[in-house]
Amino acid sequence: MKIGFWLFMLVMALLIPAIMIAFGAVCKKNPPQKINSWYGYRTSRSMASQEAWDFAHQVCGRIWRRCGIVMLPVSVLLLLPVFGRDVAVVGIWACVLVTVQCVVLFATIFPVERALKENFDQYGHRIEKTTNGNEE
DSSP states (O other): OOOHHHHHHHHHHHHHHHHHHHHHHHHHHOOOOOSSSSSOOOOOTTSSSSHHHHHHHHHHHHHHHHHHHHHHHHHHHEEEGGSSSHHHHHHHHHHHHHHHHHHHHHTTTHHHHHHHHHHHOTTTTTTOOOOTTTTO
């Protein structure tokens, strides 16, 4: 029972990184074609224009993929110390791990929004930059 539960929790803990890798690849290469309110990276800045929408999905996809690739083996390594331990210990350990994974998942909003702010104004128009990095 203990090993079976550990395996179940391992699979559950690997879902978030696996989803980040898969959706990251999809968003980067094939973002939702049109701006919509149903799915995709939906913030007011990303939905301001089609160009901002596509840019946000490329950035978000790249970040999600990288984070997922890092979190996948780290998640396995973090669950190894509780292999064969009591169900309660494994459950608590896995819940903490999944909580941290969710924090990482939601924290990706900050670099995506920063990239959008650096490249687009609030109306979705691309900001033209001069060679020295200042706006024109």
